[in-house]
Amino acid sequence: MNSDWRIPRTLTALVGTAIAIAAALAVYFGLLNFSAPVGAVENHGDCTGGVVSISPDTADLATYDAGGDVVTGVCIKSGANMFGGDHSQVFTQDTANIASCYGITGIGTSVVTVQRTGTPSSTCQEISHIDVMVGSPTPTPTPTPIPTPTQTATPTPTPTPAATTGTTTTTPTAALGAVQGPSALPATGGTPTAGPSSSLPWVAAVIAGLAVATAGGLWAHSGRRAH
Numbered sequence: 203m204n205s206d207w208r209i210p211r212t213l214t215a216l217v218g219t220a221i222a223i224a225a226a227l228a229v230y231f232g233l234l235n236f237s238a239p240v241g242a243v244e245n246h247g248d249c250t251g252g253v254v255s256i257s258p259d260t261a262d263l264a265t266y267d268a269g270g271d272v273v274t275g276v277c278i279k280s281g282a283n284m285f286g287g288d289h290s291q292v293f294t295q296d297t298a299n300i301a302s303c304y305g306i307t308g309i310g311t312s313v314v315t316v317q318r319t320g321t322p323s324s325t326c327q328e329i330s331h332i333d334v335m336v337g338s339p340t341p342t343p344t345p346t347p348i349p350t351p352t353q354t355a356t357p358t359p360t361p362t363p364a365a366t367t368g369t370t371t372t373t374p375t376a377a378l379g380a381v382q383g384p385s386a387l388p389a390t391g392g393t394p395t396a397g398p399s400s401s402l403p404w405v406a407a408v409i410a411g412l413a414v415a416t417a418g419g420l421w422a423h424s425g426r427r428a429h
Contacts, residue, residue: 281327
């Protein structure tokens with residue numbers, strides 16, 4: 203009779219112990235695996251709300267490409283001895299020798315680089331991750347073209363015709379010769395060469411000479427008849 207009650211009591215004790223152990227493990231692993239990481243992800247210091255938890259390329263180098271945006275700020279998270287075990291402040295411009303250990307280049311562009319430049323040590327620990335703040339690029343203003351002054355062409359002066367002092371009448375040479383009559387003989391003598399202006403006076407002189415000779419002959423003949 204008593205042995206029939208021992209088995210159920212033993213099983214009950216074992217089941218209760220197993221349940222207690224399972225509950226303790228569930229609480230332990232729940233706090234370890236969920237509560238702590240959630241708190242770390244939610245707090246990224248001054249860069250909370252940006253692009254966070256960017257894994258480094260190496261222990262000494264972390265980069266981020268923002269694509270069509272630009273990086274406006276960077277926070278660094280490294281070992282427990284750096285920045286009081288928390289994230290650094292947000293850096294909004296390129297900065298060298300941060301905590302005598304890190305350097306940031308590329309802020310204001312689409313690609314930023316964080317590098318451990320100091321000697322690895324407990325006071326210059328490797329990069330755990332970086333967080334970045336991004337923004338849209340500032341559009342480049344289009345320069346307003348400066349109008350080129352219009353150059354007025356200098357008008358070409360129109361030449362003024364020379365004033366006419368009088369009307370010049372040209373007398374044909376042949377007409378002048380006909381009006382002027384025969385030309386005088388050259389001083390050296392000789393028979394002048396007949397020209398268009400002197401042919402008529404010479405013909406008249408020959409006719410006059412023949413007339414005189416004829417009149418003289420008639421006069422002489424009439425004188426002989428009278429005797």
